[in-house]
Amino acid sequence: MSPSANLNPYAQASGSPQPPPTQVVPIGVAGGGGNGNGNGNGRQGAPRGRLITLLAGAVAVLVLLGVGGYVLSGGDDDKEPGRPSAGDSAPGPSSSEGGDGAKDKNRDDEDGKGEERKKPDLNAGSRPGDATAWAAWNPDNSLPGESTLLNDLWVVGDTYVQAVHKEVVAYRASDGRKVWSVPLPGPVCDTPVNPTPDGKVVVAYTNGKQRPATRCNQLRLIDLKTGTAGWRKPLGEADDLIITHLAISGGTVAVSAGSSSTAYRVEDGERLFTTGRDTSGKATGGKGTLTCVPDDVAGGARLLQVDVCSGQGSPVRGGLRELDPRSGEVRWRYRSEGAWKIDKVVSVEPLVLIETEAKNVLRWRVIALDAKGERRSVPDLARIAKHDFRACGGSGDAGEGVQNCPGTAVDANTLALAQDNKLAVFDLDSGKMRWGTQWNDGNAMVPLLLTGGRVTVYQAATLSKPGRTVEFGPKGGEPKVLLRHPSGAAETEYATLAGRVLYERGRLVLAPTTLDGSDRELKARLISFAGAPAA
Template sequence: MPDNPYAPEGYGTPPPRPPRRRRPLVAAVLALLLLGAGAYVLGDRSGADRAPSGHAGAESDAPSAAPPPRASARPTPSPSRIPTTAEIARQRRAGEAGAWIVDDRTDLPRRNIPTEDLWIVGDTVVQAIYKKVVAHRLSDGAQLWSVDLPTPVCETPVNATPEGKVVIVLQNVEAWTGARCNQLRMIDLRTGRAGWHEQLTETGSGDGTITVDSAISGGTFAIVQSMKAFAYQVADGRKLYEIPMENPGKCYPGRVAGGSRLLVLADCAINSMEKAYDQVREIDPATGKVRWRHRTEPGRRIGQVLSVSPAVITTAHRETHAEDWRVVALGPDGKVRRTIDPRPKGFKHCGDSIDTSGNAQACREAVVGGGLVLLGGTDRVGAYDLGTGKLLWGVKDEGTSYGYYPLRVGPGRTGMVYQLGTNGKPGRVFRVGPGGVDTIKDVLRLPASTARVEFGMGAVGENAYVGDRLVITPAGLSGDDARHEPRMLSFAP
């Protein structure tokens, strides 16, 4: 039975959850490059947001194959048989949500293939996977269009433009060995048409493309190449500007975050553990002008961008990592508005991971809205006021859940939350607000017939929530036919 997290009883340590790694990148080589330049590297920097997931989600000449998601304490079984949408409908019980499933039979290489961001455009959900971009109708999951790509996908931005266009980054060759992530291709998500294609310029002076990270804000596509960052116009691929590098030799762009604002994260003074700090800047997407900048305290680094407007980030100590983390809300001038320490109530950092090698917007366990930050985790969910820093409400489970994922802030300071099911018990979407457990009201009761599939996909994956519809997708797909998994599962009343 859920409980109130204000009370300390029963606060055990939940099992660790794997970080969201989404890109076939080789961070170790970047570390060697930076060390060769006289820099100290704390961790890897793969080029990778989750992603606002519908909440409205460095390089080498010989990169290795894409790593599978890290092992989790949770079992993540592959279903022995994947049910069809028609079978799910026939087995639907009274009060259960309707569901559709995408059983993608694309022939994949025999290795783990990461799935990419979920884009919701109008009445479609779109996703890039391996060498294609596919759109499905939200109402029934029917495939509407598919765009074939010449080479595998390296990187996708979390957001599309307001007009529904994205720029995806492809490898230059099919093979992983010797590949670079230097091919840009624009896709119109509303029509399914491929647009312009450009190759990133590499001069050998810190702008390599084995590791890249990208974001879209307005009509601007921003990308970090190794230790430099550039901006392009989404409509036609025209290069707009190089994102200014401040304190050359001391600060290097590492990641970008997009949406209604464009934020650039940089690693600074990285040759000294004690003095090293991170910097975040808001950049005018159209001109490249710096609107404001914020630097962390020495010895701390930025973990994830939870929101770009308002700007809300997480920070962590460079030595103790996820053991010492905070939520930091910034004002419109980049100054600290409020620092929140969620640790006394048992909240872990984005699945108990501080992974600066991935996308800066890849925290599935947090969502910002209405002046609140909702934090989830293995066994609890709660809401903090960004103005006062106080915990307004919370729900804690007594060890019967495998994950609470906040989806949206609702009216009356309520939150919509996805509670992941177990191997034999389906999940649900519920509303909760001030008053905690006594206010819980189910919005979606997920079908019992999909419990096993839901658990296998949702334990390590991502989700989107639009209207009253939930869409989940696994973190990756196996190219092993004996371990075939579905690519997408969706629920609605």
């Protein structure tokens, strides 16, 4: 793809030559502002056109079945799982789990011939300076044949941990070997974005004995450092528990289900408080009460209650409450202006929201708030609308929570937003765009980290070309290559569709958004790259 004149006003104005096709070119309007969204919660994904089809298909299936994101539960008895140690549920290093090039004795679902398949050598054809890759493979047909949503990816010590179907699994960061696995009686239906500071999470799963078995009504504590299960708690039977969302702040886990949210102490599962309808606001024109009903929760450095508000003569709008995670006391309230709802909390520190119009979800805006819930800035979407930037990179939603907004990054004063092969960086105080760029080879870009104005970006793989991990400086320009991914990993890397992307301590890890148990092809649950290229 050659540079387009309307995407490169700076080069046109200065008369300087266009960069070659492998370079990056500026986007935006000189001296103008911009808009974007950011993610300060460690949950990233790719704003890429090709993922929209995948997610749209997944959502369509969920809608048809009418059960949100929790249609894959089985009829297993709700057995009390044990408390596995590092070796109880995981056999340790084995040819069927981590590494490359080993043989995998998976059986074909239909003919049962037990064909032996060889995993690809991800590091084949590596050049000096290439990163080293490993993959954790789906070992057998332990997953349903349908698409199973892979949940949040956590980094705890030297392990990557993820809940997949009926287990929580830890993989060693250095080589992808399974460290431990905690089995659960039913499929996991939600996980929080972040664990507690001491490495504990509470996951929600379905009760296989109950009908319908899609009710997301069981909680379980998992210690991610030791791979052991703790307390278990059923949720209220009278609530609408098909869609349940979790958020952790400090030592508190908040559970949003139906028209209320309940907080529990992570340590022992004791109930701390419940939030319900909030009638503290006034409807438009002061006529009647503005009633706000809990809709979702967000966690991390703050515990936030996301509301949907309505009242006599008032349009449906969004609401937000910061809660004390121990007492539930409301610290401040925010109400959206006009007929706009809060679609995503892309960062809790600093506070950055995406709002969508109540009657047209394709119309969106970004709102940055200060520490008291007051407006900090409202970036101008019109500045980048001609470049087809969409909310959360147009990634869609597979039934996940309000903190799932792929392809964004935030620090204290800066926000990065990507759409396909375009990247834009904004000032959170003024809302103006600092710089923008388009990558000419067409690969999708995923902003991962913002540090001192520098943006770490994953440049996604194509079917024949591996991806890269790069860093843009505070003013953009040509990026510095941090990780050059080996060509042997291109096909496996591409197949993840960059569903979940993390960059931690110089290592990149990717996971698909969904996975199924079909034996027709070998699939990677995780693929990781580490090792800086030669200078």
